Amino acid sequence: MKPLSIVVCQSDSRLAQSLAASLCNYFRSVQVLSSVEEVRTAALRRRADVAILDMEMACLPEVERLHRDFSGLCIVCTHRLADEEMWTAVLNAGASDICHSADTQGILMAALRNAKAVTHGIAA
Numbered sequence: 001m002k003p004l005s006i007v008v009c010q011s012d013s014r015l016a017q018s019l020a021a022s023l024c025n026y027f028r029s030v031q032v033l034s035s036v037e038e039v040r041t042a043a044l045r046r047r048a049d050v051a052i053l054d055m056e057m058a059c060l061p062e063v064e065r066l067h068r069d070f071s072g073l074c075i076v077c078t079h080r081l082a083d084e085e086m087w088t089a090v091l092n093a094g095a096s097d098i099c100h101s102a103d104t105q106g107i108l109m110a111a112l113r114n115a116k117a118v119t120h121g122i123a124a
Helices: 013-023 036-045 060-069 084-093 104-123
Strands: 005-009 029-033 050-054 074-079 097-100
Touching: 005 013, 005 036, 013 029, 013 104, 029 036, 036 050, 036 060, 050 060, 050 104, 060 074, 060 084, 074 104, 084 097, 097 104
Parallel strands: 005 029, 005 050, 050 074, 074 097
Antiparallel strands: none
């Protein structure tokens, strides 16, 4: 199985650090970034496999562009007011899931679920 790398881009730096601490137990590399542009750079240069992206830092067109430009990048979005309507819009934009920003366990589960999809897709 390929070791995976993950990037975390959250507007709340404490939340980003907390997520990174949880994720580092499951992923080879976890990096906290401060902008969507840094996520693009990480996907291009460092071959990030999963991005945890705060929707307060990125708009739907940015999610669509990331999905289009980096088809192998699994995007798990977060938002402090995530609801059914936002979930549908985010999935239509190409993200794999959206979780409430404070739901560390849900974000971790979504990242792990999507990481399994990446590794199975590579192995196939």
